[in-house]
Amino acid sequence: MDGILSDLDPSQLAAVTATEGPVRVIAGAGSGKTRALTRRFAYLVTELGIPPSGILCVTFTNKAASEMRQRIHALTGDDDTGHINTFHGFCVTVLQEDINALGYPKSFLVLDNSDINEMLSSIYEERGLTLRDMTFGDARDMIEIRKLFENPDYYELMLDQDLDAVRAKYDSAVSARDIIFYGYLYEERKCFALDYNDLIKFTLHIFDLCPDVRLKWQKRLEYIMIDEFQDIDSLQYELMDVLAGYHRNLFIVGDPDQTIYTWRGADVKYLLDFDKHFPGTRTIMMTDNYRSTPEILSVANSLISKNRLRVEKDLRPVLPSGDSVIAHSAANSRAEAAFIAAEITRLHESGLDYRDVAVLYRAHYVTRELEEVFADLHIPYAIYSGVRFFERREIKDALSYLRMAVYQDDLSFARIANVPRRNLGKRRMEHLRAVAMEHDCSLYNALKLCCDDEIMSGARSRPFISLIDYWSGACASRPISEVLSAILNDSGYERMLRTEGSQERLDNLAELKQSVRDYEITGGEESTVQSYLAHVALFTNQDAGDSGDKVRLMTVHSAKGLEFPCVFLCSMNEGVFPTRRANTRPKMEEERRLAFVALTRARKRLYLTMAEGRNLDGSPRYPSRFVLDIDRELLEYTAPPRESLLREAREYIASSDSRLSPDASPAVLPQGSRVRHSVFGPGTVLSVDMEKAAHIIKFDGIATPRTIAFRAKLEKL
Numbered sequence: 074m075d076g077i078l079s080d081l082d083p084s085q086l087a088a089v090t091a092t093e094g095p096v097r098v099i100a101g102a103g104s105g106k107t108r109a110l111t112r113r114f115a116y117l118v119t120e121l122g123i124p125p126s127g128i129l130c131v132t133f134t135n136k137a138a139s140e141m142r143q144r145i146h147a148l149t150g151d152d153d154t155g156h157i158n159t160f161h162g163f164c165v166t167v168l169q170e171d172i173n174a175l176g177y178p179k180s181f182l183v184l185d186n187s188d189i190n191e192m193l194s195s196i197y198e199e200r201g202l203t204l205r206d207m208t209f210g211d212a213r214d215m216i217e218i219r220k221l222f223e224n225p226d227y228y229e230l231m232l233d234q235d236l237d238a239v240r241a242k243y244d245s246a247v248s249a250r251d252i253i254f255y256g257y258l259y260e261e262r263k264c265f266a267l268d269y270n271d272l273i274k275f276t277l278h279i280f281d282l283c284p285d286v287r288l289k290w291q292k293r294l295e296y297i298m299i300d301e302f303q304d305i306d307s308l309q310y311e312l313m314d315v316l317a318g319y320h321r322n323l324f325i326v327g328d329p330d331q332t333i334y335t336w337r338g339a340d341v342k343y344l345l346d347f348d349k350h351f352p353g354t355r356t357i358m359m360t361d362n363y364r365s366t367p368e369i370l371s372v373a374n375s376l377i378s379k380n381r382l383r384v385e386k387d388l389r390p391v392l393p394s395g396d397s398v399i400a401h402s403a404a405n406s407r408a409e410a411a412f413i414a415a416e417i418t419r420l421h422e423s424g425l426d427y428r429d430v431a432v433l434y435r436a437h438y439v440t441r442e443l444e445e446v447f448a449d450l451h452i453p454y455a456i457y458s459g460v461r462f463f464e465r466r467e468i469k470d471a472l473s474y475l476r477m478a479v480y481q482d483d484l485s486f487a488r489i490a491n492v493p494r495r496n497l498g499k500r501r502m503e504h505l506r507a508v509a510m511e512h513d514c515s516l517y518n519a520l521k522l523c524c525d526d527e528i529m530s531g532a533r534s535r536p537f538i539s540l541i542d543y544w545s546g547a548c549a550s551r552p553i554s555e556v557l558s559a560i561l562n563d564s565g566y567e568r569m570l571r572t573e574g575s576q577e578r579l580d581n582l583a584e585l586k587q588s589v590r591d592y593e594i595t596g597g598e599e600s601t602v603q604s605y606l607a608h609v610a611l612f613t614n615q616d617a618g619d620s621g622d623k624v625r626l627m628t629v630h631s632a633k634g635l636e637f638p639c640v641f642l643c644s645m646n647e648g649v650f651p652t653r654r655a656n657t658r659p660k661m662e663e664e665r666r667l668a669f670v671a672l673t674r675a676r677k678r679l680y681l682t683m684a685e686g687r688n689l690d691g692s693p694r695y696p697s698r699f700v701l702d703i704d705r706e707l708l709e710y711t712a713p714p715r716e717s718l719l720r721e722a723r724e725y726i727a728s729s730d731s732r733l734s735p736d737a738s739p740a741v742l743p744q745g746s747r748v749r750h751s752v753f754g755p756g757t758v759l760s761v762d763m764e765k766a767a768h769i770i771k772f773d774g775i776a777t778p779r780t781i782a783f784r785a786k787l788e789k790l
Contacts, residue, residue: 077115077148081108084359089113091324092121092296095351097344098326101388102373102673103364103636106326110300111141113324114155115148117296125155127295129316132159133304137634156294160309164272167279167290174283175232175275182266189213189257189268196256206249208574212257217270219254221308228278230258231271273308280315291319302327302347306338314350323351329383333630333667335659345384362388362673364636366395368707369679373672375704380662388673397709398679402696402718405686406644407591410442412711413641413682414450417624420639420678427453431625431637433671435650437577438462438584439643440626445588447624457627463609467570467578468585472609474560475553478544479602481517483509490520493569495533504528517541540564548602554589556602629671640675642668645683645697647725656766658733668699681708685718695722732784742768747790753779755790 078086088098088109100106114130117123132138142154156163169179184192190209197203207215220227230239239262243255261268267275280287297317299305302325305313317323325347332341348354362370367390374387403409417430432443432454441462447454462468470492473485491497497505504526509519524534540563548556561567561582570578593600625637644650651664672679683696696714701722742748746758748770756772762780768787771778781787 077112077119081112082361084357084361085109085112088324088326088357088359089116091355091357092117093322095321095347095354096324097302097347097354097356098324098359099344099356099384099386100326100328100359101362101386102328102331102670103362103388104359105361105363106300106359107141107144109359110298110326111144111148113298114141114145114157118149118151123295125149125151125153127293128155129163129294129297130155130157131163131297131299131313132157133301134159134634137300138162160312161269161272164276164312167276168267168272171279171283171286172275174279174286177232177265177275180265182264183272184261184266184268186213188266192257192260193253195260196253200252200256202249202252204572207253208572210574212253215250216254216257219250220270220274227258230255231262236262270308273312277308277312277315287315288319291316295320296322296324298324298326300326301331302344303329303332303341304334304339305343306340308338310340310343321351330377330380330386330666331633331670333633333663333670335663341382345382358386360386360389361391363391364676365673366390366392366677368395368398369672369675372398372679372703372707373669375707376665376672376699376702377669379702380665382659382662396678398681398707399711400700400708400714401680401682401711402714403682403684406439406442406684407446409643409682409684410446413443413643413680414446414452416641416680417452418450425639427622427624429638430641431627431632431635431639431674432641432643433627433629433632433674434643435629435652435667436580436644437465437628438580439649441584441588443626443643452624453622454624454626457625457631462581462584465578465581467575467581470566471557471561471582471585472606474564474566475557475602476606477517477541478548478556478560479606481515481541481545483516486516486520489564489566490516490537493565495537496531497534501529501532537564553593553600553602553605554586557586557589629667632674633670636674636676638676639678639680640671641680641682642671643682645681645700647695647697647722647729648688650697650699656733661730661733665699665702668697693721693725695725698722698726701726742787742789749788749790750781751786 078089081089082105085105085108088096089112092113098106098109100109110130114125114128117128118125130141132141138157138159142157145154145157146152156166158166165183168177168181172179172181182188193209193212197206230242236259239255239259243252243259246252246255260266261271280290294316297313299313304327313323325344327344329341329344332339332344335341348356365373365388370388370390377383378387401409401412403412413432417427420430421427434440440456444454444462446452463472470489473488476482476485477489487502490502504523505516505519508514508523509516512519512522514522520534521538523529524532524538540560544556544560567579567582570582589605592605629642642650650668651661655661655664681700683700684694686694688694696718700708701719742758742761744758744760747755748758748768749755750770750772753770753772754774756770756775756779758768759771759778760769761767762769766784767780767782769778770781
């Protein structure tokens with residue numbers, strides 16, 4: 074007992090010992106919420122005598138659940154650690170015990186995204202659909218939305234014992250949406266499979282249909298604890314509400330300032346309004362921060378105070394004063410990477426391990442400059458939740474196209490001959506290998522020799538041959554950047570990515586093009602495709618060392634829940650962080666919360682870096698509004714920022730703010746809707762372009778369609 078409570082501060086102690094009824098803990102970053110959760114579990118077991126099997130503790134990742142089990146085992150010495158799981162993992166437990174109430178076997182299959190893509194691929198092939206009809210990503214989203222909101226016959230079809238009824242619905246479907254949706258339900262039902270969202274829906278459905286099953290689980294779970302409550306979505310909230318319906322002992326922990334997952338359904342209102350839905354709620358504030366120095370916390374508090382939708386609180390430092398927070402504005406992104414590398418080298422030489430340094434960023438594509446500079450200076454690094462820039466699929470594909478223009482080697486040919494698809498599948502590739510072996514030539518030359526063979530009929534070989542032959546002759550006299558842009562366009566590769574909706578991969582290709590331009594500038598007239606490919610090979614083949622002592626590179630989302638002695642938050646520029654997709658006030662507030670999460674990962678040292686210069690489209694590159702949000706006296710600039718740049722940045726940000734929509738979810742009108750525009754008059758919605766956040770509308774009085782942004786006012790007819 075003494076060991077469980079002895080080293081807790083007053084707010085942690087209050088959280089641990091508040092066992093009965095609804096309890097809400099607002100736990101700031103670094104305030105010891107995991108300690109409070111694990112100690113509370115141990116307190117319930119050792120002091121109150123509650124069996125571990127009567128406690129449900131919900132976390133949001135399997136890794137966090139595993140770590141929590143280990144901590145609780147160390148505190149209680151009991152191998153039984155109850156139900157410590159994610160929401161979806163707990164639902165699997167329920168379904169494995171009670172899904173037979175729905176006529177499903179207990180050996181049901183749980184699908185992941187690759188399984189779903191395989192199902193979609195089968196449906197597309199059977200019904201003649203292509204990615205132009207709907208990308209797999211859009212199809213998965215559509216299926217999820219229809220299951221959750223649109224189709225009242227969802228359960229009837231999924232649970233009907235007569236599989237033929239589901240098949241009939243699929244066979245009679247006409248539109249691509251219906252074909253994909255009902256085909257997917259058929260594939261699921263055929264193999265008794267459930268996807269990620271089905272797990273919670275089916276659990277709730279069992280509880281709704283079978284009151285005895287519901288009451289059994291309600292009585293079994295005497296105490297329910299939920300971590301990261303700011304990230305809960307509507308289905309999870311409903312499940313929690315049902316499970317707590319008997320004992321009403323519900324303990325939640327969250328921080329509104331760390332809500333960074335609204336894009337996947339999280340809604341902070343469940344945390345903010347918890348006391349309204351659960352009368353008698355006791356609210357405990359945990360704001361003492363044990364992680365970061367006062368200087369870092371002052372910067373974080375200053376930034377997050379600019380948000381409107383939050384619980385007013387400041388993190389209070391427990392640690393003694395430390396180093397100032399450094400802000401550095403570099404002349405360009407290469408210089409920014411060089412500054413980060415030089416500082417890391419200096420810190421390492423003064424005794425800091427590489428593993429104690431994290432470089433955080435908003436998007437993966439910004440690592441390209443860092444990786445090149447780190448390789449030049451032999452700084453070991455590891456990328457978390459991502460792969461090295463030059464090892465990413467789209468980058469390797471693009472470089473393979475360049476290599477084909479120069480070398481026509483078999484490795485590059487095998488990689489991109491059928492990307493995008495040219496009907497050069499397995500059977501035809503085997504034929505090419507046989508011809509290449511017979512004539513002792515490359516696969517590319519084998520394609521030239523046999524492209525008129527009967528087996529190659531239907532393959533789009535000649536356009537590919539024309540493309541490679543042309544650039545093979547032209548690349549020596551053209552700039553590398555021109556060759557790369559043209560070959561990616563003419564091959565259809567970029568069009569393929571746009572069709573798939575792969576914006577992140579397109580961003581990575583844009584960064585590769587910038588890499589080529591930078592190389593051309595530094596290499597001058599001696600820059601050739603061959604020299605660039607050799608230059609890149611140094612990065613693709615680099616050995617970062619076998620030691621675990623490496624700098625960590627990761628996105629801010631990946632860093633959630635982690636902490637590091639030294640943090641560099643890089644590319645703090647408008648359009649990067651905040652992302653250009655933050656086009657509403659709620660999205661901008663979420664971006665600011667994401668920046669707050671990044672700042673509070675740092676324990677002793679924190680650097681904010683940004684770059685001047687111009688973006689790829691030629692527009693000026695401005696410092697992030699999040700840097701300007703921070704009180705000036707709290708940052709130590711390596712050089713005084715140019716007042717003219719700050720003035721221009723503030724004017725740009727003010728203009729950008731004025732265009733932000735107040736709504737998080739703009740009204741998206743379905744295809745076929747009749748609308749009226751204040752100037753163009755009546756018209757019909759032809760389609761929706763989510764990338765541009767716009768409707769494509771054919772107005773009655775205009776010959777060609779118009780692209781109208783979501784923010785425009787349209788009257789529904």
